[in-house]
Amino acid sequence: MRVLVTGGAGYIGSIAARQLRDRGDDVTVLDSLYRGHRGAIPDGVRFEPVDLLDLEATTRVLTAGFDGVLHFAALALVAESVAEPQRYHRGNVVSTLNLLDAMRAAGVRRLVASSTCATYGEPAHVPITEDTPPAPVNAYGNSKLAMDRMLADEARAHGLGAISLRYFNVAGASGDLGEDHEPETHLIPLVLWAASGRRGSVEIHGTDYPTPDGSAVRDYVHVEDLGRAHLLALDRAEPGRHEIINLGSGRGYSVREVVAAAKTVTGVDFTVLEGPRRAGDPPNLVAAIERARERLGWEPTKSLEDMVRDAWEWFQAHPRGYAD
Numbered sequence: 001m002r003v004l005v006t007g008g009a010g011y012i013g014s015i016a017a018r019q020l021r022d023r024g025d026d027v028t029v030l031d032s033l034y035r036g037h038r039g040a041i042p043d044g045v046r047f048e049p050v051d052l053l054d055l056e057a058t059t060r061v062l063t064a065g066f067d068g069v070l071h072f073a074a075l076a077l078v079a080e081s082v083a084e085p086q087r088y089h090r091g092n093v094v095s096t097l098n099l100l101d102a103m104r105a106a107g108v109r110r111l112v113a114s115s116t117c118a119t120y121g122e123p124a125h126v127p128i129t130e131d132t133p134p135a136p137v138n139a140y141g142n143s144k145l146a147m148d149r150m151l152a153d154e155a156r157a158h159g160l161g162a163i164s165l166r167y168f169n170v171a172g173a174s175g176d177l178g179e180d181h182e183p184e185t186h187l188i189p190l191v192l193w194a195a196s197g198r199r200g201s202v203e204i205h206g207t208d209y210p211t212p213d214g215s216a217v218r219d220y221v222h223v224e225d226l227g228r229a230h231l232l233a234l235d236r237a238e239p240g241r242h243e244i245i246n247l248g249s250g251r252g253y254s255v256r257e258v259v260a261a262a263k264t265v266t267g268v269d270f271t272v273l274e275g276p277r278r279a280g281d282p283p284n285l286v287a288a289i290e291r292a293r294e295r296l297g298w299e300p301t302k303s304l305e306d307m308v309r310d311a312w313e314w315f316q317a318h319p320r321g322y323a324d
C-alpha cells in the first residue's frame with residue numbers, strides 16, 4: 001500500500017511509519033516538525049515538511065496518490081489545551097478538515113486517526129466501552145471528539161472508510177525510536193528521568209483518589225502494540241463506515257505501581273514526592289478492548305514492565321532525546 005503518515009516525526013507516528021515500511025508498504029511522512037524530530041523519521045520513507053493548516057500544500061502532497069492515511073498529527077497537551085483552546089480547535093479540528101478536503105480531492109478513501117480516552121471525560125464506570133457517552137472535560141478532548149464526528153459525517157456523505165482509534169496511555173519505545181516531548185508531562189518518562197538523574201525527583205500527583213492505594217489508575221499500552229493496531233485498522237477500514245475502537249491493555253495500574261515497576265526495572269531508588277492532584281485528572285481510566293479484539297484481531301502483547309524497560313533502554317541510549 002502507498003500510505004501517508006501525518007505526524008510521522010512524532011513519538012507514535014514514527015514507530016508506526018517504520019512498522020508500515022517493514023511490512024513492505026510505500027510510506028510518506030507529512031509533518032510540520034513543530035513538535036516532532038527530523039531524526040525520528042525512519043530511513044527509507046519519504047518526508048514532506050508540511051503543516052496540515054496549509055491546505056494547498058496538503059492537497060499537493062495527497063495528489064501524489066495514496067491508498068490510505070494514518071493521521072497522528074495533533075497537539076496533545078491537556079493543560080495547554082485548557083489555557084489556549086483556540087490553538088487546539090485549529091490544530092486538531094481545522095487541520096483534520098483540511099486533510100479530509102485534500103483526501104476527497106485526491107480520491108483517497110481510507111483513514112485511521114488518533115483519538116483518545118480524553119473524549120470520554122471522567123466516566124463513572126470502568127472498563128470504558130466505546131458506547132460510553134462522550135463527555136470531554138478539556139479542549140483537547142473536545143477537539144478530538146469533534147474530529148471523530150467529522151470523520152463519521154465524511155464517511156456517511158462521501159464514502160470514506162475511517163477508524164478512530166481511542167488510545168489510553170501510550171508508553172515504551174521501539175529500538176532507537178522513543179518518546180521525546182518538550183514539555184514532557186507523561187508519567188513514565190518523568191519517572192525514568194528521576195531514575196536517570198535528569199530530574200531530581202518525581203511527584204505523585206494526588207494520593208487521595210478513591211483507588212486502592214490512593215493514586216490515580218491508568219491503562220498503559222506499549223507503543224509497538226499500538227502501532228500494530230493501526231496497520232490492522234488500515235486493512236479493515238470499510239468504505240462508507242466510521243468506527244471507534246479503544247486501544248489499551250484492559251488493565252489498570254496506579255501511579256504508585258508504575259513507580260514501583262520503574263524502581264525494579266532500573267534498580268535505582270529515586271526520590272518520590274507526594275503532591276496534590278493535577279487539575280482535570282480523572283481517578284480511574286481503563287479500556288474495554290473487546291472491540292479491538294473482534295474487529296481488528298488485535299491483542300496487546302507487552303506488559304507494563306516491558307514498557308518501562310524499553311523506555312528505560314531508550315532514555316539511557318538517548319539521554320537528551322533526539323538531540324543525541
Ligand SMILES: NC(=O)c1ccc[n+]([C@@H]2O[C@H](COP(=O)([O-])OP(=O)(O)OC[C@H]3O[C@@H](n4cnc5c(N)ncnc54)[C@H](O)[C@@H]3O)[C@@H](O)[C@H]2O)c1
Nearest residue numbers: 007009010011012032034035036051052073074076114170
Ligand atoms: N501519547 C499518548 O499517550 C497519546 C494518547 C492518546 C492519544 N494520542 C494521540 O496520538 C497522536 C500522536 O501522539 P504523540 O504522543 O506521538 O504526539 P507527538 O507530539 O510526539 O507527535 C505529533 C506530531 O504531529 C506533528 N504535528 C502537529 N501538528 C501538525 C500539523 N498541523 N501539521 C503537520 N504536523 C503536525 C508534530 O510536529 C509531531 O511530530 C496525537 O494525535 C495524540 O493526540 C497520544
Ligand SMILES: O=c1ccn([C@@H]2O[C@H](COP(=O)(O)OP(=O)(O)O[C@H]3O[C@H](CO)[C@H](O)[C@H](O)[C@H]3O)[C@@H](O)[C@H]2O)c(=O)[nH]1
Nearest residue numbers: 076116118169185186187190203204205216218255278281
Ligand atoms: O509527574 C507526574 C506525571 C503524571 N502523573 C500521574 O500519572 C497519571 C498518568 O499521567 P500522564 O500524564 O502520563 O497521562 P494522562 O493519563 O494524563 O494522559 C493521557 O490521557 C490524556 C487525556 O486525558 C491524553 O490523551 C494524553 O496524551 C494521554 O497520555 C496521571 O494520573 C497523572 O496525574 C504523576 O503522578 N506524576
